[in-house]
Amino acid sequence: MAARAARGSLPLSVSTVRANSERIRAEVGPDVTVVAATKYVPLGELPVLAEAGIEVVGENRLQDLIAKQRLHEPLFRWHFIGHLQSRKARDVSALCELCHSLSSASAARRLTIPALVEVNLSGEESKSGVAPEALAGFLAEAGRFLRDSRTQVVYGTIRVVERDEESFLAWARQSYACIVFNLHCAHDPAHLQRVAAALRGLIDLAIGLGGSYYLTYHRYARRDQLLACYPQFPVFLARKLGHDPEERFQSDWYRHHRSAERFRGLTPGRPRSPAC
Numbered sequence: 001m002a003a004r005a006a007r008g009s010l011p012l013s014v015s016t017v018r019a020n021s022e023r024i025r026a027e028v029g030p031d032v033t034v035v036a037a038t039k040y041v042p043l044g045e046l047p048v049l050a051e052a053g054i055e056v057v058g059e060n061r062l063q064d065l066i067a068k069q070r071l072h073e074p075l076f077r078w079h080f081i082g083h084l085q086s087r088k089a090r091d092v093s094a095l096c097e098l099c100h101s102l103s104s105a106s107a108a109r110r111l112t113i114p115a116l117v118e119v120n121l122s123g124e125e126s127k128s129g130v131a132p133e134a135l136a137g138f139l140a141e142a143g144r145f146l147r148d149s150r151t152q153v154v155y156g157t158i159r160v161v162e163r164d165e166e167s168f169l170a171w172a173r174q175s176y177a178c179i180v181f182n183l184h185c186a187h188d189p190a191h192l193q194r195v196a197a198a199l200r201g202l203i204d205l206a207i208g209l210g211g212s213y214y215l216t217y218h219r220y221a222r223r224d225q226l227l228a229c230y231p232q233f234p235v236f237l238a239r240k241l242g243h244d245p246e247e248r249f250q251s252d253w254y255r256h257h258r259s260a261e262r263f264r265g266l267t268p269g270r271p272r273s274p275a276c
Contacts, residue, residue, distance in 0.1 A: 017052035050075040152184035196220040
């Protein structure tokens with residue numbers, strides 16, 4: 001179990017870290033290893049964690065792992081919890097006792113330590129968020145749909161996504177259980193069309209249960225699906241044009257959704273004094 005140790009500019013407090021650690025240990029029991037995620041812990045503050053009784057830490061980036069181990073290696077047992085690139089697998093193996101995030105066969109061949117494995121062979125992914133209480137029903141419906149459509153699922157994972165109250169195009173309008181489907185797909189027109197249909201079907205299931213999908217993850221959503229999950233999208237387009245009338249800032253994703261063929265009549269008139 002990973003627990004975030006700190007984020008921000010305030011210095012770590014031994015008493016606070018110890019209290020949080022003891023609370024988590026009391027909740028999960030003695031048979032669970034608690035891993036303190038140290039991505040946001042400055043190099044010089046790691047001894048505070050050791051003084052507070054933290055025994056296992058997890059790092060996200062290899063370069064940070066190397067720098068922190070150089071000074072504080074004897075203080076902890078070290079885990080790697082970030083995305084693992086295959087070219088860095090041997091270095092991670094030399095520094096850590098466990099990798100939490102193995103995600104490719106090539107990295108698996110180079111890794112020599114135990115790992116929690118997610119195998120991503122090839123394909124397209126769609127994130128569909130549903131309310132936690134609807135999770136079981138969504139998975140049952142998704143399973144039936146995928147079997148009926150003969151869609152090959154490489155793997156699926158479940159994540160918790162907290163409500164987003166800051167983003168204009170917020171995906172999680174409430175706290176969601178996020179289901180990530182990785183679908184096997186040969187990259188030819190026929191198979192891509194089948195995967196697109198499958199992903200649209202999964203989005204329909206999520207919408208039916210009060211959920212959503214992650215807007216920028218792929219481009220297969222229909223116009224009605226986009227507007228059901230992101231009703232503020234026309235306003236976003238108009239305000240973007242108001243702030244950037246010459247459209248200097250663009251991306252493939254933006255051009256796709258701005259295309260006249262796909263969203264003709266979607267964008268309202270440009271506001272005279274836009275305010276995001």
